[in-house]
Amino acid sequence: MQNYIQHLKNQIDLTEEQIEKIKEKLVVKTFQRNEMLLSMGDVSSDVYFVEKGVLRSYTIDENGKEHVIQFGTENWLVSDRNSYLCKKEAKFYIQAIEESEVVLITEELNTFLQELNPNYASSQVLLLQNHVRHMQDRITSLLSYTAKKRYLDFIKLYPNITARVPQWMIASYLGITPESLSRVRKDIASNG
Amino acid sequence: MQNYIQHLKNQIDLTEEQIEKIKEKLVVKTFQRNEMLLSMGDVSSDVYFVEKGVLRSYTIDENGKEHVIQFGTENWLVSDRNSYLCKKEAKFYIQAIEESEVVLITEELNTFLQELNPNYASSQVLLLQNHVRHMQDRITSLLSYTAKKRYLDFIKLYPNITARVPQWMIASYLGITPESLSRVRKDIASNG
């Protein structure tokens, strides 16, 4: 849970005493490879903080096609915020790609942190804002660039992830077929 | 400013007295057709609420290509939230497409509303969350569907906007060329 504590410290000031109290409340869970943390249709009760491992969130469209929404490696937050905040049915699946250690940010923990430090709430807004910016970049990328450029941008954003995640999932994230990604990689390997 | 007051009432309870106080603080401004509200590189000091008219936000990518991020008609909020919240240089332009009446949600107003009613802050989070969902839908749409389907979805989301906005801007929003949109419309007109 050390990564999560550090993540909190980056947002708000905490005394040693407060940290101990938080640690008592933390729920840490390990998920096996391919295990589901959340399924489409469920109501999400937690936000997930990745201590170790890799998660992905994905959805299935009207044509039955799978689309990766997000990868989450160490120190990333993964959730279906809409389901979590509004208690609606989740539109996403969340799954462990490797064996992963995850801190469950329950509503109880959230309430506790909010009462502990009034700055927590506003730091949450900034995190959400950051997420918005990230999504906006992705939209602009989808509108502007070819598959090759999008892939090069992707490996800059998620360095070293190619070794940990199947290629077809990366293709899904980029919005291209696995065959296309294979050709893109071949092209990059030969021409740069 | 009536639309904005109603918008606030939908979020938080307000007494007549409070409404009068808010009205005193409201800054309403009219922008001419094509006038800029915010330019890329500026630091945004306001969020814009559209009382009447149409705004658009757009950005220009590395290749010099323009991309429409969002249209805002009556009762929509338009802003570069990242610039507004973090006081960074704006990545977007915001421009009036028609002559438009706009409520400027200044930081002063925001602070005032937050102190007036503690529920205001959490309703802001829900609005932001709604924005995230909207962006997610757009990403899924870009990944999943052909230009025709995306256009049909677009006119459902923004009914009657086609008469108020040049077609090439809609093409830009959809991520296709004006020529392609023209062909898509021709196709829909003949085949449905």
Next chain:
DNA sequence: CGCGTGATTGAAACCCTTCAAGTTTAGTGG
């Protein structure tokens, strides 16, 4: 009226997909 901007249409080129086959890799059980 004429100019400029926006919309349409056609033909060729391009990027990516689809389908199909073959190769490699990785996980599983003996």
Next chain:
DNA sequence: CCACTAAACTTGAAGGGTTTCAATCACGCG
């Protein structure tokens, strides 16, 4: 630890959707 199998990845050829470039048409505004 090896052998087997399924999944993942690669490669090729054909096809589809979209872009690009170029020409033409329509319209509003000075």
